[in-house]
Structures are given as C-alpha cells and as structure tokens.
Amino acid sequence: MKGVFHCKGCGSALSGEIALQSLKDPAVQQPAMLDQQPVCPIGMGYKSYEPFQRSFDPANPAPLEFSPQYWLNPEDVIEACRMTKKHERTIGCCGISGNGAPNLLCRKCRTEVGTMQTDCFTPLIFIPDPSNTEFRKAD
Ligand SMILES: [Zn+2]
Ligand SMILES: [Zn+2]
Structure with a gap:
C-alpha cells in the first residue's frame, strides 16, 4: 500500500511516497529494531498493531501505547x-x-x-x- 503522510493541521505533505507494509501480513518480515539503525529504509514504513511502548501501569498508558501505529524512517519526514x-x-x-x-x-x-x-x-x-496526521493512499 503506497501513500503519503499529511499534516491534518494544514493538509501539507509530511513525507514523500511511502510503501507501507502491514505487520499483520505473515509474508512481511518483522523489523529488527536495532539501536541506531533505521526501523526501515527510506520510502518504506510499517503499520504495526503492537504499540512501540508499553507501560506496566494500566492506569498510566505510555504515550506511544496505541495501535495501530505507523513506524517510519525519520529521514522521510524530517x-x-x-x-x-x-x-x-x-x-x-547523543x-x-x-x-x-x-x-x-x-x-x-x-x-505536533x-x-x-x-x-x-x-x-x-x-x-x-x-x-494530527493522516495517511492518504495513492491510487
Ligand atoms: Zn501542518
Ligand atoms: Zn546516546
């Protein structure tokens, strides 16, 4: 699935075209999540159904404890x-x-x-x- 992330505040594009892969798809390899390594190459992204952060206190969820969520290479939006x-x-x-x-x-x-x-x-x-963002699929 290809598309572009947009800012909901002003509608402008935040990324170039991103090829998204769903981590629910068994054919998609899970990202390695190595320190200092991009989660994925530029122009790619993951749709994850597992949150990147989890809190151990259900009353205080971590800020990134939502799903689904997208995991992108920062180079694509910076x-x-x-x-x-x-x-x-x-x-x-550092x-x-x-x-x-x-x-x-x-x-x-x-x-934000x-x-x-x-x-x-x-x-x-x-x-x-x-x-505050939306992924608009390319036709
Ligand atoms: Zn904006
Ligand atoms: Zn450091």
Whole structure:
C-alpha cells in the first residue's frame, strides 16, 4: 500500500511516497529494531498493531501505547518538520531519546505531528501522531 503522510493541521505533505507494509501480513518480515539503525529504509514504513511502548501501569498508558501505529524512517519526514522547543521532549545523550510525547512539528503550521527517536539506545524511528496526521493512499 503506497501513500503519503499529511499534516491534518494544514493538509501539507509530511513525507514523500511511502510503501507501507502491514505487520499483520505473515509474508512481511518483522523489523529488527536495532539501536541506531533505521526501523526501515527510506520510502518504506510499517503499520504495526503492537504499540512501540508499553507501560506496566494500566492506569498510566505510555504515550506511544496505541495501535495501530505507523513506524517510519525519520529521514522521510524530517524536511517537512521542525523540532519542538519543549526541551523535555528532545532529551537524549547523543540523539533524541524521545519520551514518547510528540517532538516533531509540521514546519508550516506547527501542529505536533509525531515522535522521533534517534538516540544510541533506540532505533531511528518516527511514529506519527494519529490524531494530527493522516495517511492518504495513492491510487
Ligand atoms: Zn501542518
Ligand atoms: Zn546516546
């Protein structure tokens, strides 16, 4: 399934064309999720039915504990985004560990469009915020 992620705030494209693979599809290999490695090549993405984060306290779900969710290579969206000024959301030791709260904003309208992690103990990943972004399928 191919398409483009868009900002719901202003409608502009956040990515180029992305070929999405569903992790429910048994033919799709599960991503390795290696530290400092992109979750997938540029131009690709996963639709995951397992959340990237889980809290052990059901009353306090982790920020990225929702599904389905998309897992993208940050390189695909970084040009259309800018970093939040909320420092606690960009903390990391040599990159952005991202505590799960959105840290990338749409460059045009500043809507919070998702969470990026790029630290040495995280894969390189971008997870769009489902309430502020939409995936529009290419025909
Ligand atoms: Zn926007
Ligand atoms: Zn680090």
